[in-house]
Amino acid sequence: xxxxxxxxxxxxxxxxxxxxxxxxxxxxxxxxxxxRQTMMRGLExxxxxxxxxxxxxSGMPEDRFSAKMPNASFSTLKIQPSEPRDSAVYFCASTxxxxxxxxxxxxxxxxxxL
Amino acid sequence: TQLLEQSPQFLSIQExxxxxxxxxxxxxxxxxxxxRQEPGEGPVLLVTVVTGGEVKKLKRLxxxxxxxxxxxxxxxxxxxxxxxxxxLCAGLANAGGTSYGxxxxxxxxxxxxxx
Numbered sequence: 001x002x003x004x005x006x007x008x009x010x011x012x013x014x015x016x017x018x019x020x021x022x023x024x025x026x027x028x029x030x031x032x033x034x035x036r037q038t039m040m041r042g043l044e045x046x047x048x049x050x051x052x053x054x055x056x057x058s059g060m061p062e063d064r065f066s067a068k069m070p071n072a073s074f075s076t077l078k079i080q081p082s083e084p085r086d087s088a089v090y091f092c093a094s095t096x097x098x099x100x101x102x103x104x105x106x107x108x109x110x111x112x113x114l
Numbered sequence: 115t116q117l118l119e120q121s122p123q124f125l126s127i128q129e130x131x132x133x134x135x136x137x138x139x140x141x142x143x144x145x146x147x148x149x150r151q152e153p154g155e156g157p158v159l160l161v162t163v164v165t166g167g168e169v170k171k172l173k174r175l176x177x178x179x180x181x182x183x184x185x186x187x188x189x190x191x192x193x194x195x196x197x198x199x200x201x202l203c204a205g206l207a208n209a210g211g212t213s214y215g216x217x218x219x220x221x222x223x224x225x226x227x228x229x
Contacts, residue, residue: 042221105156
């Protein structure tokens, strides 16, 4: 079975540009999470969805960040405009609603904003 | 806000040595998970502990959940170079009667095992 799929794996962009990160969760998983990982701050939860509905977006840094989940098999995280401090690895994870919340992570997108 | 403090942040040891990583919080979690992350990949779940005082073993790895479900430890016996990686603890707290599975992660421990 395919795991969580993220694209692109690497993104290099210039400050001020729009960046869109994509995620395909594992089929049958009802919850989807977006994380950001940096050396300074570790792994931070940005937003999570349950049944395609945003449940908690308190981790989204500011209005420049937005996330959507138009259907059960696709989600996007958009940064507009991007800034150098947004440089990080962004992970998407999914889980079944039931159980103990084991999360399956994608390989991540390494974002560099110049 | 629930916080998890993980220690040590860095650990560099020789093959064959034993080590312990600690994860502490002032909050109670319904369960606690340990993940391992290798460079260029996402974290992968190692184990989930649910009951206070629970001990789980995974080959040379021993995981313990504190009696009050506020802390946990990971002990590795006779570490091997293949154990090298980032180890993350994560606490799961139910949101009221729901079980959305929101995890709070510790900062992580970077373990390097030298041959």
